[in-house]
Amino acid sequence: MELTNHRAEHSTAEAGAATAGTGRPALPLSLTVVRHGQSTANAAFAAAEAVGALEVGISCRDADLGLTALGRRQATALGRRLASRSDGPPPQSLWVSPYLRAQETAALVLAELDDAGLPRPAVRTDERLRDRELGVLEMLTSAAIELHHPAEATRRRLLGELRWRPPGGESHADVALRLRSLLRDLYEEESSRRVLLVAHDAVVLMLRHVLDRLDEEEMERVTRAGAVGNTSVTRWSRGTDGRFELDCYNSAPHLD
Structure with a gap:
């Protein structure tokens, strides 16, 4: 149930803080x-x-996994x-x-905005917001990776999540790279607008890495503090200097 996909028409804006007089579009609000x-x-x-356990009992593609009743x-x-x-x-x-799972989440959010009589935001599906790809390790538990791919498990611990790329998959740095591309388009197309992204935990973490300029050690501290929660909110607002400032991270009072 993929939501309407509007193709980007431009992709030339530079990622980074946009300020008046630079010739670049202003950041989103x-x-x-x-x-x-x-x-x-x-x-x-x-x-x-x-x-x-070694098995999770899932045989479909990662992209085809929907929400549970709790997730809805x-x-x-x-x-x-x-x-x-x-x-x-x-937004x-x-x-x-x-x-x-992201499409279903977005549809349920839109239904609540509709019920409240609020204007429906313009919707775009973008491949660059997909979850991190784990290649040959997709749908394997930690125990299964240790048993069947011990060399990869060792390499993962040695390199860390930012640098470790599983065979056929992506490192966190790879995710950050495609998000930098997405931000270039977003800055150009969404100047001075309120934008909502519905995505995945790796996307949230790598947006922290990119927008807050967190280095590898700082990112490790963020991940050690706890997992990105389902439907948790992370938000940046445009400050008086034209740059993004982090308002909240991993916030979910709506689930209390």
Whole structure:
């Protein structure tokens, strides 16, 4: 159930802070990114990791995994939070990962905005917001990786998540690279607008890396502090100097 996909017409703006008089478009007024609601894989992996299981019982593509009943409730609660305007005016544009769990989350958010009688944001699906690709290790538990791919498990610990690229997959740095490309388009097309992204935990983390200029050690501290929660909100607002300032990270009061 992929949402409407509007192709980008321009891709020439530079990523970075935009200020008046530079000849570059101003940054969006705000940039909010949320992780999708709980997916069937999130639930299956949590159960498998808790007991050290080797299998999670999932055979479909990662891109085709939908929301659980809990995930749908989380997405609805997120939509109500945005519709309540407790965080400020609602988004004017919505950019969404093509993966089913993100598409379903966005659809439930839009339904709440519609029910509140708010203007529907312009919707765009963008491939660059997809989840991190794990290649041959996709859908493998930690125990299965240690058993069947011990050399990769060792290399992962040695290199760290930012640099480690599984065979056929992506490092976190690879995700950051495609997000830099996305930001160039977003800055040009969404100047002085309120933008919402619905994506994945790796996208949230790498936006912190790019927008807050966090180095590898700082990113490790962020990840050690806790996982990016399902439907949690991370937001940057344009400051008086024309640069993004982090307002909140991994915030989810709507789930209390």
